[in-house]
Amino acid sequence: EIEKLTKEYGLNKWKHSMNGKTTLTWYACKNVPRFEVFYDGSFGSQLLFAVRCKALSVNRRTWRWNEGNTRLCLQCNRGVEETVEHLVLECSKYEQERESLIYVVHEQCGENKWNARCVEEDSGMRYLVGLDEECNMTVVDAMKDFLVYTWNKRQGG
Numbered sequence: 089e090i091e092k093l094t095k096e097y098g099l100n101k102w103k104h105s106m107n108g109k110t111t112l113t114w115y116a117c118k119n120v121p122r123f124e125v126f127y128d129g130s131f132g133s134q135l136l137f138a139v140r141c142k143a144l145s146v147n148r149r150t151w152r153w154n155e156g157n158t159r160l161c162l163q164c165n166r167g168v169e170e171t172v173e174h175l176v177l178e179c180s181k182y183e184q185e186r187e188s189l190i191y192v193v194h195e196q197c198g199e200n201k202w203n204a205r206c207v208e209e210d211s212g213m214r215y216l217v218g219l220d221e222e223c224n225m226t227v228v229d230a231m232k233d234f235l236v237y238t239w240n241k242r243q244g245g
Contacts, residue, residue, distance in 0.1 A: 110142065126218060126225065132232030135239055139172050139231075140217045146170045163242065175238065177211055182238045189216075192230035197222070 127133045138144040147170035151159040161170035163181040168174060175182065193202050193216070205212035214220045218228040 113142070124218070126228045126232070130232070131239075132236045135235035136217060136228070136232050139176070139235065140219060142172050144172050144175070146172060146175055148172075148174075173211060173213060176213065176216065176234070182234075182241065185234050185237045185241070189230050189234040193227055196224050196227050 127137065135144065143149065147154060147156075147159050147161065151157060156162060159169045161168055161174055161179055163170070163175075164179045166180070168178070170179075177186070190202070193212075197205075197215075202212065205215050215222065215224075216227060216231045218224075218231075
């Protein structure tokens with residue numbers, strides 16, 4: 089009984105600690121914290137972690153101290169805020185890398201199911217980063233590859 093109460097207390101504290109933190113909105117959808125097998129110490133894993141908690145250094149997050157003091161995406165110049173979602177799902181600079189990612193997604197869950205996810209509140213992002221109930225390791229690995237390619241391209245490499 090004490091073990092059950094302790095686990096319940098810890099779970100409630102974990103869930104409560106995420107309230108009001110916009111960077112943790114995707115994590116807040118998890119039922120319980122769990123060991124994540126896709127954190128392997130690679131650069132892709134580091135980027136994935138930053139994306140999952142919306143802490144990736146995009147202009148929406150870094151505008152106060154970046155060169156241009158702007159929240160706008162300077163990669164595609166479409167006049168939109170550079171958010172994690174924009175980088176992954178919309179930015180035209182990464183269209184080729186995104187096509188490779190979406191090809192894997194279609195192979196794993198089907199085009200119709202992916203299109204249905206795209207109209208959800210998170211535009212399918214939780215699925216791509218492994219926070220969805222239907223976590224797919226092949227998709228998560230493809231997402232890590234996408235992040236490495238786009239981040240290197242962004243950095244001029």
